[in-house]
Amino acid sequence: MAAVEGEFDRDLRGAFFNMAYSPFVILNKDLNFVDINQAALTAIKIKREDFIGRNLLDFFPYLKENERYQLYKDVLVTGKPVGFDEVSFHTDAGVLKFMIKAFKIGDYLGMSTLNVTNLTNTIDQLKTTKVNLQTVNDNLKRKNQELEEFSYVAAHDLRSPLTNIHSLLDMLQNENAISEAGMPVFDKVQQVAKQMCDKLRALNSVIALKTKSDDKKELLSFSKIIEKIKVNHAEEIVQSRTIIKEDFARAPNIDYNVIQLESILQNLVSNAIKFRNPNRKPVILIKTALVKERLVLSVKDNGLGFEPATDPNKIFGLFKRMHTHVDGLGVGLYVTNSIITNNGGAIRATSDINKGTEFKITF
Known part of the structure; x- marks a missing residue:
């Protein structure tokens, strides 16, 4: 019975050896090959x-x-298996790479292998791709920096002649050099010159914000930032009788750049006052919350509002304006959106005509 079991055991091991998906070989004490399975023959095409x-x-x-040759012999003496991560085998079709484990089996040396050619090639390709992507990224950063510098210089250089034009127009007006018939056209030219100067000034501010933004962050109190904004807008708040309500109980502080956070809240509060509804007392509710472990800031007003289906590109676009009956250039929300998105956050606006607007910022 024992002999039958031993024969069955040999047959079972033989079947496993021959049918295994991975290549196996067996060598004698002189490291001559005595057996090889079908997977190995297929892999090395021999x-x-x-x-x-x-x-x-x-x-x-x-x-x-190579010390590896001696290590194979040591396995036959000590019986302790050894492994190697990557071994190359050169064939007519190219270089194959294997992970190898050598172990003692009876009086022989067994080697089990894993063909990692495709894996190592993929890793090499990913490394090459990573290097190429880094090069592309570096080039894009350099190009963006050059473009920003060019934009800043162009806007700065254009501002000077436009300012001179505006001054010359003022001189002509002060010297009564414009006829009564030409005054309407002259007034239009003055308005256009002023608009261009204002836009260039705003554009310079936007470019400066993007190119010279300080990444330094610190723990800031929303209450203290709002108090500072209230002081800056004290006259407007009193004249408009605006009520500002605050609720920072759920998230009183944030780790952020102080200049950037002040800019965000200043723009949103200023807009809420500027676009108030003349038929009711302006109320601005500013509150924070934690949603899925992220801080969310909400600034809600009861002002003029705008169409609910308004394209976000119009809301947050540069020089885009929702209302034209008050002075403005359409820069504030663009700057706000840029600051938030550059810091990995998002801003969303919901509104309705004559009901008000709510801006929600996820930091």
Whole structure:
């Protein structure tokens, strides 16, 4: 019965050896190949008769001067298996790479292998792609910096002649050099010159914000920032009888750049006052909350509002304006959106005509 079980055991191991998906080989004490499974023959594209009986050095001559050859022999003596992460095998079709584990099996040396050629090639390709992407990213950063510098210089250089034009127009008006018939056209030219000067000034501010933004952050109190904004807008708040309500109980502080946070709240509060509804007392509710572990700031007013379906590109676009009956350039919300998105946040506006607007910022 024991003999039958032993024969069955050998047959089972033989079947496993031959049917295994990974390449296996067996060598004797002289490191000559005595057996090889079908997976190995397929991987290295060699005939069994060209393999059996040949020495390991016939296929890997460089191992003679390599410590790995001795390590294989040590396995036969000590019985302790050894492993190697990446071994190259050169064939007519190219270089194959294997992970190898050598172990003692009876009086023989067994080697189980894993073909990692595709994996290592993929890793090499990913490394190359990463280097290429880094190069592209560096080039894009350089181009963006050059473009921003050009924009700043162009806007700055254009501002001077436009300011001169505005001054010359004032001189003509002060000297009564414009006829009564030409005065309407002259007034239009003055308005256009002023608008261009204002837009260039605003554009310079936007470019300066993007190019010279300080990434330094500190723990800030929303209450203290709002108090500062109230002082800056004290006259407007009193004249408009605006009521500002605050609720920072759920999230009183934030780690942010102080100049950037002041700019965000200043723009939103200023807009809420500017676009108030003349038929009711302006009320601005500013509050914070934690939603899915992220801080959310809400600034809600009861002002003029705008169409609910308004395109966000119009709301937050540069020089885009929702209302034209009051002075403005359409820069504030663009700056606000830029600051928030550059810091990995998002801003969303919901509104309705004559009901008000709410801005929600997720930091």
